[in-house]
Amino acid sequence: MYANYLNPETFKETERILKSDDVSDAMKKISEKVLMGTTLSRGEFVYLLGLKDSPDRKALFRLANAVRHDNVGETVFVKGIIEFSNYCKRDCAYCGIGASCKIKRYRMRPDEIVKVAIDSAKHGIDTIILQSGEDPFYTTDVLIDIIKKIRNHTRRPVSLSIGERTPKELELFKKAGASKYLLKQETVNSRIFKSVHGSDYEVRISLLKALVKLGYIAGGGDIIGLPGQTLGDIADDIIFMRDIGVKMAGIGPFIPTQNTPLENYPSGSADVTLNAYACTRLAIPTIFLPTTTALGTLDPGLQYKGFEAGCNVIMVNFTPDKYRQVYRIYDNKRKVEFYETVQELLKRGKKLSFSVMKSLKEEELV
Numbered sequence: 001m002y003a004n005y006l007n008p009e010t011f012k013e014t015e016r017i018l019k020s021d022d023v024s025d026a027m028k029k030i031s032e033k034v035l036m037g038t039t040l041s042r043g044e045f046v047y048l049l050g051l052k053d054s055p056d057r058k059a060l061f062r063l064a065n066a067v068r069h070d071n072v073g074e075t076v077f078v079k080g081i082i083e084f085s086n087y088c089k090r091d092c093a094y095c096g097i098g099a100s101c102k103i104k105r106y107r108m109r110p111d112e113i114v115k116v117a118i119d120s121a122k123h124g125i126d127t128i129i130l131q132s133g134e135d136p137f138y139t140t141d142v143l144i145d146i147i148k149k150i151r152n153h154t155r156r157p158v159s160l161s162i163g164e165r166t167p168k169e170l171e172l173f174k175k176a177g178a179s180k181y182l183l184k185q186e187t188v189n190s191r192i193f194k195s196v197h198g199s200d201y202e203v204r205i206s207l208l209k210a211l212v213k214l215g216y217i218a219g220g221g222d223i224i225g226l227p228g229q230t231l232g233d234i235a236d237d238i239i240f241m242r243d244i245g246v247k248m249a250g251i252g253p254f255i256p257t258q259n260t261p262l263e264n265y266p267s268g269s270a271d272v273t274l275n276a277y278a279c280t281r282l283a284i285p286t287i288f289l290p291t292t293t294a295l296g297t298l299d300p301g302l303q304y305k306g307f308e309a310g311c312n313v314i315m316v317n318f319t320p321d322k323y324r325q326v327y328r329i330y331d332n333k334r335k336v337e338f339y340e341t342v343q344e345l346l347k348r349g350k351k352l353s354f355s356v357m358k359s360l361k362e363e364e365l366v
């Protein structure tokens with residue numbers, strides 16, 4: 001059977017699930033569908049997203065892990081993020097750097113951004129992610145210059161997470177050398193989106209589609225636990241990302257943040273977040289799927305649990321300390337440090353992206 005040959009771990013896991021007395025018939029059917037490459041339905045995703053600790057949930061995680069193994073292998077990709085500006089023209093209700101938040105603002109100078117990027121590349125990280133609020137201070141030309149310089153000096157892939165720009169700009173950034181772009185849809189439920197983000201729902205969705213079309217490794221993703229959001233909405237997010245062809249997904253729990261309109265709402269569920277990782281892996285087998293800082297903010301151990309639910313990426317932070325303290329998109333944001341993370345991953349027996357291993361001296365790893 002082809003499926004066995006191409007997906008040996010998924011095959012083994014499915015066999016195990018089918019033989020288990022304590023796994024439900026629904027879960028058995030789902031694992032067979034996954035093995036055969038049949039798309040799962042919205043109802044099936046809703047079922048999986050709602051699983052609490054149970055034999056079915058264990059089966060879900062093991063299945064997601066097997067799909068990850070068969071499609072993208074065992075490597076954990078360590079990416080470095082530089083948060084270069086906390087100015088933002090938007091006012092998202094969940095976010096701590098929205099325009100009307102009274103916080104200390106900073107902008108890194110272009111040469112400073114390039115310098116930090118070069119330094120992070122020396123650590124051997126896999127991709128340099130430039131993230132900021134939506135800050136028009138960085139014009140198209142300034143950004144193009146930064147991208148080109150980073151590419152020239154480091155040869156590392158450059159990923160942007162700078163919010164909405166025009167399709168023309170996205171094209172120019174690509175030409176300048178950016179190959180990845182994260183523009184989370186946040187929620188595909190337009191009513192919720194409008195209440196927490198603004199009137200730009202159609203624009204944001206069409207830009208995400210444009211990124212896919214332009215040949216970017218395009219990243220979508222959602223926030224788990226926005227007010228009013230149902231498991232059906234989260235299932236819709238996963239199906240949406242599958243259908244438009246994203247290749248990365250940033251999925252994290254909502255974290256309430258002081259002095260924002262949502263400060264008194266509860267955090268998103270860690271369990272649902274982990275279930276969403278597993279479902280996303282089943283839906284898009286080759287996806288780059290980070291276990292997010294937001295999940296690690298609920299509990300650091302949880303971030304590593306993401307690797308048991310189908311994740312294969314972690315982002316470490318290279319923002320200079322003086323800025324990092326004020327880049328508070330949410331409260332108590334966990335500091336994900338390079339060395340600490342690498343050591344923790346190695347302790348857990350993970351294989352790291354080749355460049356990390358190569359650039360670190362043996363003694364630095366122990």
Ligand code: SAH
Binds near residue numbers: 094163182183186253
């Ligand atoms: N300005 C860029 C980058 C946003 S910050 C953009 O609009 O794309 C990166 C991500 O942090 C956001 O996409 C959002 O999903 C997440 N985020 C912001 N505030 C959050 C909060 N309070 N809880 C959880 N995630 C949050």
